Amino acid sequence: MKIFKLALLTFSVAFFGCTSDYTTEGSAKPELTTQQRPSNGYTLEEVIKGMRVWDTLRNNTNQLLTLFNNANSLNVNMQLFPEGNALHAYACVLEGQLKFAVISEVYDNVSYADSLSKYIHVFDVVYSDVSNLNQAIYPAYTYSLPSQYIQATDALNRITTWNTNYRSWIGTSLPMYQLFYIPTHSLAPQNYTVYLGLKDSESQPNVKVADLVLKNSDSFYDTVLLQPPYRDRTKNYLLDLL
Template sequence: MKILKYSLIMLLFTIFGCNSDQSNLDVVTEEEHVTTYQTNSVSVYNLEEILNGIRKWDSLRNSPDVLVPFFENYNALNIDMTQFPQGNALHAYACVLNGKLKFAIISEVYDHESYQANIGNYIKVVDLHNVDIANVTNQTYESYTFPLPTQYIQAADAINRIQDWNANYNTWLNSGLPVYQSFRIPTYSLQAQNYTVYFGLKDNTGNASVKLADLVFYDNVDLFYDNVRRRPPYPSDEKYYILDLI
């Protein structure tokens, strides 16, 4: 009888123990799911919220004391090229939403009056991130040569720009130089994949003493890309319909 009772107790303990473990596993799995969702989530904003965010940035972009805090903890963003038509330039509008700097990104194809009825459907709002640049500075890179035209830039040049921003963004923002409203991003060398996009500072070919704000694309393996253009000015041959809305 004692043996039977002992066996019954052990059976119940095993059953409840397994259920408890499974319950704990379910909690961990759910927590991991939530964490992943929060990490990869993209906030949804309507068109008017986005336009107000662009207006807010435009009203602040010449006020260094206000701008510096936006960049204190952020030096990069991610752009998933699978979300946009391949081979067409992107327009990345700086905007302030929920008190944080973000970028509203739209393909040049859709930044046009002909899409005014549903232009908001083509805008992707991207958050900024803080990325440890040791991820790129501590690597050894091959030197490649690609047929022209190409957006490829040498790793040493790319890393210099990234390091320059990280070390000197405060000085640059307080230099009195015009701060961008948006970037035009060519994509003819980019693939349908995710890129880490770092803020950078590069030399101005017209004035070596003046640095220009820059975005450096990294394929997260060993290739860097650029040719990004800061706006304004807005050349007459490019369409920026969103500017007409603000």
């Protein structure tokens, strides 16, 4: 009888142990693959395809004018990204509309190749009436360096220049950029309205270059750089997937 009870106990432990292992394995969450659709609505493949479409249009004036018609701003939530790290905003065309796929420089490398879609956030480029911006009164802030803050007069000039001259500028500025490099050391984890702008080239003051101006409340921020030319091409892994 003792031998029978011992055998029964051994069988029970083995059976329920196997059942427990199976249940644990079966309930484990699968790793996010590039095929899965992230919360922002686009798979990695869709984003890369959209970047490829943009790449084919960067030399096409008519197509670019169509994309930029009624498109001069986007809203970016900095809470979605690691604080204090630069962002890469890749232009792309999804569902026939101009958008920016934004990823932190932290994740824009091959070591995150299997989970990139978790870190890419796609933002629509929409139209904002900028006439109200010019009617507001802005305080003159001073910030300790380094700072992304720019005076309102400078910011408004860049924004207004885009809205007034983007059509003629596009025709003389091909090929268009692939992405923007956005420093974030002066930015807080909150929402910003990001306006398309045009500013004087540092090397050729008579030439305008594309720009992004960030605004929150009554403050404007910049130091954004268009790419190419690249600050460090090795940090733009998404371009390797094109």
